[in-house]
Amino acid sequence: MSTTLRINGKRHQVELPGEVPLLWVLRDEVGLTGTKFGCGVAACGACTVHIDGEAVRSCQVALSDVWGDVTTIEGLGTPQAMAAIQKAWVDHQVAQCGYCQSGQIMQAASLLAENPAPSDAEIDEAMQGNLCRCGTYPRIRAAIHAAAKALQEA
């Protein structure tokens, strides 16, 4: 079955059954491996991407149900041209093993798009679905506050 997706501003035609989750379309078909597989049941947030700007768990969105433009971590910024939130992540030296960070950043980016100056409680609320086994949460929190500030000043 052929489906056309718009991912990071580019059109992709994929030949896969419609029930294949977006996560596995991105990773194994399109070759965008920045989005990670962690649990497959929407319990860890490692697979978070945006559909029309909204953070979703790509392991739970079937290919045939993708309702809009998809943005992945690769579409947010690149090592040469990082988004403000990615710069904040680097400035605050957030990552340890780094495996969950694509999902953390995508979740945080969607939070900031909705709420330009989130409080600690609002960060807790928005980020609690994103698991990090290394325990980078304090630096994630600091980076979100810093990115919020940077975006407001920009």
Place this chain on the structure above:
Amino acid sequence: MASIAKIARRSFLIGSAAIIGGVAFGAYYVSRPAPNPLKPGDGEAALNPFVLIDQNGVTLFAPRAEMGQGVKTSWAALIAEELDAELDQVRVLHGPAAKAYYNSAFMADALPGKGYDTSNFKHSIGEALGHFGKVLSLHGTGGSTSMKDGFKRMRLAGASARETLKQAAAERLGLSRSQFSTAKGAVITPDGTAIPYADLAIEAAKLEPVEAVLRPRTEWRLIGKSQPRIDMVEKATGTAEFGIDVRLKGMKFASLRMNPRQGGGMKSYDATAASAMPGVEKVIDMGAGVAVVASNTWLAMRAVEAIEVEWEDAPYPRETHQIFARIAKAFEEDPNSVMRDDGDAGQLPSGATELKADYQVPYLAHATMEPMNATALLERDKLTVWCGNQMPTFTQSKCAAEAGLDGEQVDIRTTYLGGGFGRRVEFDYAVLATRVAKEMPGVPVQLTWSREEDMRHDMYRPGAMARMRGAVKDGQAVLLDGKVAAASPTHQAMQRLAGFTPSGPDKVQVEGFFNPPYAIPNFRMAGHLSDIEIPVGFWRSVGNSFNGFFVESFIDEMAHAAGTDPMAFRLDLARREWAPAAGVLEAVKAMSGWTGSTPEGTGRGVAMCYSFGTPVAEVIEVVEEDGTIRIAKAWIACDMGQAIDPAIVKAQMFSGMAYGLSAACFGEITFADGAAEQGNFPDYDALRMHTMPQTEVQVLETQTHMGGAGEPGTPPAAPALANALFDLTGRRARQLPLMHEFDLLV
């Protein structure tokens, strides 16, 4: 710099080719240097196994698994310190599996003794013994060893490379080496001209390496200061390559289902339905399970679930309560070790108050964020395996055996690890990928486990039990007599690796049990080994992970029985035994403003554990809010002697505590009908953004010998929390996880 790929390709021919351009230096000797695994081409100089220079610049090799602990940065900093290169000027690679990359600190911890009492003489014996790691090809990461291992050797590697480059410049200009200096990746000539190292590669390649003396601490530029991590931009942009991200031309994707009753075989299977499912290319009999190769990982996972399998029974009891009854039987046997037996613990000192308590902790999964996976390609007489792993040479030999090849025909490409925590010390995932690759010759196949498969096929932290007896008198501890029973990760790991069980006392099983740095006059600690066959392995801090809970919870019980403040009780015991242990307690006491009393609705607990050479004290504060208990604050102090990178050390201490608290609150693997009952994060949760305490970390550097950082933060976490819950509620937790007895915020 395509040559790096060439070097990596060629370098699996360890010991079979002449070394061009350099040899290893005296510092790496046992009797002679291990072959340099880097085989430079024309115009490249591999000045030693850790420094390679070509026309494009400097490449440093940090052959330690980067699993979040920042080793890539810290290891490179040690070399760059003496090499006079800047971290943003160099490229850092992991390199191949190689004997030259042995870990010299693995063996030192195996020496008998409590660790903190080590004299300089014994420390040097430990260092010498460590070099047998080379003989055993112990190329690996674990045991909080990397900085202990690399601290001197990597500075020597950098210094020697620097002096060799100066020698090359001296010969070019007909001057003497002493007339040159170095800075920022260049040799500086007497007239101030900077010759970039890259320009000297060809000439340096022809020289014998020059031995050099290490600079004094006062001249250090990088060590002791926090460096920007060199993996940070990749990890913030989704471009860091983990094992699961390896993509190759023509690659296929596989998943598997092994017998959930681990160690049991497979009676039969029916793959008729699965074979007809979309994307499925092949169904493979894996012996004790089945695998499906498909065009997409998810299609493979779905198809493998559709295979009907009849499993054999597990070689261990089916239910959790039967399993612990079996572990308890080990108490009836003679102990495997009694590594501490001071005074007369058999006799209750006159006038003392005796107390006894039994403790029990569950099996635990590692639950790395990146599920187990490996990619393998079997070509004619050659196997290449890509995976995150902590032991490249072991992985190499085990995959070679599976493929029927010699070790040197197997190329192990180590990627970033999406968490290790001891799980990727094992090699099962790489061997299973090799087994799949054997059925798909010439085709690269990535084998990815589902989260459920990962959690149900772990080498778990063993379930453990303790029987504690203590006595207090005049407000002090006068007797501590403990027995611990658990299966031995070391015995099982040696069985998996080499097919034999070591004899003699198993120090790892009783680490943190026999050697708490406390002066208790009558002090006897015994380790009883259970032979139960549930797979167990090395879980962050290993034996300390349960022993820390047993000892530091019971010490708290003793303090309360003695009517002494738990902080004061510990400080008194530590001061009389080892100053750094008292120092970390003093530090958390000051940081937390510990008074010995807490307001209504707040509880505080303290614990101090010594592990991997580092004493760590933690104070945890819990608060009750509308009937729910939240972990509000934490204070951590550690003393590891020289801290190479203070920011990384702080992150590791916090991370170790977070891992310990997560397990203490929610972690347990239980068994029903021989299979693990937990399969995914909803059944095996961890602390999250809103449940993690606000934490302050202090790094002390008073110790003489260098301690580890990756693990020592974990052992005090569970007892500090349990002690805080006792302070809050008056209920003593003698079993984990705490969610069963306390209404914790989730």
